Amino acid sequence: xxHLRVMLGVYVQYWRINILTxxxxxxxxxxxxxxxxxxxxxxxxxxxxxxNRFPSMNGWTFRDMAFLYGLWMLAHALHNTxxxxxxxxxxxxxxxxxxxLLVRPLDTLFQAIATPGQVFPDxxxxxxxxxxxxxxxxxxxxxxxxxxxxxxxxxxxxxxxxAFNLFISTVAFWFVRVDALRWIVIQLEQEFTxxxxxxxxRGVRLLLTFVVPFAFMNYFPARFFLHKAHENAMLPxxxxxxxxxxGLLFVAMAYVFWRFGLNRxxxxxx
Amino acid sequence: MGKGTPSMAIIEAxxxxxxxxxxxxxxxxxxxxxxxxxxxxxxxxxxxxxxFSLEPGELVGYIGPNGAGKSTTxxxxxxILVPSGGQLRVAGIVPHAHxxxxxxxxxxxFGQRSQLYWDLPLRESFELLRSIYDIPRARYLENMRHFxxxxxxxxxxxxxxxxxxxxxxxxxxxxxxxxxDPKIVFxxxxxxxxxxxxxxxxxxxxxxxxxxxxxxxxLTTHDLADVERLSRRIILIDEGKVIYDGSLERLRExxxxxxxxxxxxxxxxxxxxxxxxxxxxxxxxLVRLRFNRRALTAEALIRRVTERYQITDVxxxxxxxxxxxxxxxxxxxHEGAALRQAQDDTxx
Numbered sequence: 001x002x003h004l005r006v007m008l009g010v011y012v013q014y015w016r017i018n019i020l021t022x023x024x025x026x027x028x029x030x031x032x033x034x035x036x037x038x039x040x041x042x043x044x045x046x047x048x049x050x051x052n053r054f055p056s057m058n059g060w061t062f063r064d065m066a067f068l069y070g071l072w073m074l075a076h077a078l079h080n081t082x083x084x085x086x087x088x089x090x091x092x093x094x095x096x097x098x099x100x101l102l103v104r105p106l107d108t109l110f111q112a113i114a115t116p117g118q119v120f121p122d123x124x125x126x127x128x129x130x131x132x133x134x135x136x137x138x139x140x141x142x143x144x145x146x147x148x149x150x151x152x153x154x155x156x157x158x159x160x161x162x163a164f165n166l167f168i169s170t171v172a173f174w175f176v177r178v179d180a181l182r183w184i185v186i187q188l189e190q191e192f193t194x195x196x197x198x199x200x201x202r203g204v205r206l207l208l209t210f211v212v213p214f215a216f217m218n219y220f221p222a223r224f225f226l227h228k229a230h231e232n233a234m235l236p237x238x239x240x241x242x243x244x245x246x247g248l249l250f251v252a253m254a255y256v257f258w259r260f261g262l263n264r265x266x267x268x269x270x
Numbered sequence: 271m272g273k274g275t276p277s278m279a280i281i282e283a284x285x286x287x288x289x290x291x292x293x294x295x296x297x298x299x300x301x302x303x304x305x306x307x308x309x310x311x312x313x314x315x316x317x318x319x320x321x322f323s324l325e326p327g328e329l330v331g332y333i334g335p336n337g338a339g340k341s342t343t344x345x346x347x348x349x350i351l352v353p354s355g356g357q358l359r360v361a362g363i364v365p366h367a368h369x370x371x372x373x374x375x376x377x378x379x380f381g382q383r384s385q386l387y388w389d390l391p392l393r394e395s396f397e398l399l400r401s402i403y404d405i406p407r408a409r410y411l412e413n414m415r416h417f418x419x420x421x422x423x424x425x426x427x428x429x430x431x432x433x434x435x436x437x438x439x440x441x442x443x444x445x446x447x448x449x450x451d452p453k454i455v456f457x458x459x460x461x462x463x464x465x466x467x468x469x470x471x472x473x474x475x476x477x478x479x480x481x482x483x484x485x486x487x488x489l490t491t492h493d494l495a496d497v498e499r500l501s502r503r504i505i506l507i508d509e510g511k512v513i514y515d516g517s518l519e520r521l522r523e524x525x526x527x528x529x530x531x532x533x534x535x536x537x538x539x540x541x542x543x544x545x546x547x548x549x550x551x552x553x554x555x556l557v558r559l560r561f562n563r564r565a566l567t568a569e570a571l572i573r574r575v576t577e578r579y580q581i582t583d584v585x586x587x588x589x590x591x592x593x594x595x596x597x598x599x600x601x602x603x604h605e606g607a608a609l610r611q612a613q614d615d616t617x618x
Contacts, residue, residue: 009401105373
């Protein structure tokens with residue numbers, strides 16, 4: 001109980017420091033914000049150009065794809081806002097700052113997540129607006145199921161991102177530098193979440209469903225809400241509601257791996 | 271020295287050992303490529319059968335050259351590393367097994383790394399630490415007042431850490447490490463890179479904390495002046511082994527056998543020779559003579575000098591701990607070794 005209260009107190013301080021730091025470097029922040037805007041804007045524009053040529057892609061129109069993108073963007077922004085600091089762990093291991101986390105009376109992973117940097121909820125706000133607009137534009141029906149499940153699905157999608165972020169950072173306990181691995185996974189996620197996975201070969205579909213389940217961040221939930229259960233027909237439409245469970249499962253696996261890596265760092269068994 | 275009953279000790283290490291295993295790697299590019307496929311491991315013993323015990327309130331210098339195993343020992347004491355062998359208790363706790371409980375008892379200052387937030391006023395870092403260590407508000411305010419007074423923090427509490435001088439930043443780091451009233455503090459090279467004034471302020475602070483609060487202090491440093499000024503006991507470590515554990519006085523007594531006599535001559539003699547002493551340097555009329563204190567008293571040497579030369583002034587320089595320790599690293603520590611050498615130096 002006491003531990004939870006302390007963690008909550010630290011977490012509030014963490015956000016206070018994040019915001020103070022962001023304001024300290026206002027110009028840098030504005031530049032980042034502008035970049036985020038352009039980045040997502042150009043992704044949506046690219047989709048629009050492609051679908052202007054072909055009115056639909058495997059039965060998906062631009063309106064459908066807007067919802068697909070909006071859903072991924074929201075989950076991804078949620079992860080970036082609350083868990084991006086997990087990606088700094090390899091750098092802390094390399095420069096020795098990681099030891100500092102180990103001599104403080106709090107869980108190491110919690111501290112890694114709550115290490116102040118320059119985090120600001122700008123991307124999340126942009127993503128919320130984009131998602132609201134995409135939902136309206138795609139004509140998805142906002143009913144009770146939507147209102148109950150979408151927040152859970154978005155949280156689950158953020159957990160899938162977190163799981164891979166943590167997994168890659170944990171590899172740094174062995175190899176210290178993991179930039180290449182991180183780049184590969186980020187590319188995989190960004191390329192394959194943009195279009196419905198039904199356009200890809202069977203191997204890629206299996207990969208994105210069971211191994212690196214990015215399809216659960218947006219494709220399967222979008223398939224459910226857009227009533228496209230006829231594709232990938234062997235999987236029922238309701239599979240799109242499993243995202244929170246998939247997220248929890250993968251985070252749990254990544255956490256077990258993390259504990260294993262942390263023990264190795266301390267030299268257990270040598 | 272830790273001669274109390276074992277239960278009294280605040281730190282107790284018995285046969286502590288740490289072995290690092292790494293991939294064998296040849297030199298150059300081909301060696302590096304080879305290491306990608308290599309499965310040969312090499313074991314490096316970083317800490318080898320280290321035993322010592324510390325009483326509460328002791329201030330100990332833990333000294334050794336680079337790679338001697340100092341940092342590895344500290345990392346085991348702080349719970350960062352798990353020992354490969356031996357027993358270890360810090361304030362009654364096995365550090366790696368109860369890392370967080372141990373963390374609440376200890377404070378750590380890494381001289382080369384700050385725990386302060388670079389972009390923000392110093393005060394913000396303290397506020398975050400207050401949350402992390404769950405320090406009661408009243409206790410926090412009192413400690414802040416106390417540290418501000420000794421370390422003169424008030425002047426720069428509102429300044430972003432990146433704008434502080436190294437000395438100011440270091441003072442901030444010390445306060446940060448002490449805010450939660452740790453029973454034990456580990457100071458790893460706390461004065462590295464500081465100017466004389468800042469060094470003195472830090473030493474003063476360490477002394478005060480140790481004296482007034484009874485905080486146990488383990489100090490690793492290259493600057494033996496820190497140790498000379500602060501601690502009565504030192505532990506010398508080399509190649510992972512403790513080679514000396516005892517008082518500074520005893521070390522000086524046994525190894526600091528050579529003193530230097532500085533003589534100001536009244537006129538420039540073409541030749542200067544004195545039996546039982548060696549001329550180390552001579553600039554104009556200033557002569558430095560090295561002599562063995564066990565073979566010759568200063569008084570006797572001065573008499574020998576004045577019998578042959580006119581002088582205006584004399585002074586004596588005691589051996590510094592730096593040169594003593596350097597000599598031990600080169601020759602190894604042998605009990606009574608210095609005495610034997612004293613006999614060799616006696617002029618026949």
